[in-house]
Amino acid sequence: MDTLEIEHPELTSYTLYVDGNKHSEGRCDGRAEVMLPHGEIEMWINPLDKHWGILPRIRIDGFLVNTFLAGIDVYDHMLKFIFDDSFFIRYAEKNISSIMAGVPEKHRDDEQYVSKYFGLSGSNAALVKEIRSLLDAKSNLHNHT
Numbered sequence: 085m086d087t088l089e090i091e092h093p094e095l096t097s098y099t100l101y102v103d104g105n106k107h108s109e110g111r112c113d114g115r116a117e118v119m120l121p122h123g124e125i126e127m128w129i130n131p132l133d134k135h136w137g138i139l140p141r142i143r144i145d146g147f148l149v150n151t152f153l154a155g156i157d158v159y160d161h162m163l164k165f166i167f168d169d170s171f172f173i174r175y176a177e178k179n180i181s182s183i184m185a186g187v188p189e190k191h192r193d194d195e196q197y198v199s200k201y202f203g204l205s206g207s208n209a210a211l212v213k214e215i216r217s218l219l220d221a222k223s224n225l226h227n228h229t
Contacts, residue, residue, distance in 0.1 A: 088120040090163070092140035094132040101126040120144065120167055127163045136160035144171070153178045 090098065091114060098116045099109040102123040110116060118127075131138045137160045142149050144167075151158050153175050156165040183202050184192065191197040 086120040086145050086167070087117055087143075088125075088127070088167075089115065089117040089143040089146075090127065090129065090140040091115040091143075092131070092138045094135055094138050095129060095140055096132050097130045099128040101128070122168045123166075125163070125165050125167050128161060129163070130161075149175070150179075153182070 088100075093114050095112055095114050095116065097109070097111045098118075100107045100118050102121050102125060104124070104126075107121065108118050110118075129138070129140065139151075139158060140163075142151065142154070142156065142163065144154075149156070154165060154171070155174060155178070156163055184198075187198055187202055
C-alpha cells in the first residue's frame with residue numbers, strides 16, 4: 085500500500101476521507117503519515133491555533149510532490165486529489181508538458197536542443213550508473229570509518 089505524508093511545523097491533526105468516507109484521523113506534531121488507498125482523497129488538516137493557509141510538504145511513497153503536477157487542490161483546510169494506478173503517469177505527463185511549453189516553438193522537434201537545455205533526453209542510464217557508483221563509494225567510505 086502507498087503512503088501519504090504531510091509535514092508542516094503548525095500541523096496538529098488531520099482527517100483522511102476516501103471517496104467521501106472517513107478512512108483515518110489523528111493528532112500529530114507537525115507530521116502525519118497515513119496509508120493511502122486509491123480513490124478520491126480529501127485530507128482535512130488543522131494547523132496550530134487555526135492559523136489557516138499553511139502549505140504542508142506532501143510526499144507520496146517518499147516522493148516530494150509538486151501540487152500542480154500532482155493535480156492536488158490545496159485549500160486552507162484541505163488537500164483534494166485523485167489517487168489511482170495512473171497517478172504517477174499523469175504526474176510525469178504533466179511535468180513533460182509543462183517543460184515542453186517552455187521550449188521555443190522552433191526547437192520543439194530538435195531532440196538535441198531539448199535534451200541539452202531542458203533535460204528531456206531519456207533515461208540517461210550511463211549518468212545514473214555513474215552517480216550510483218559515486219554514492220555507493222561514498223556510502224562505503226562512511227561505513228568503514
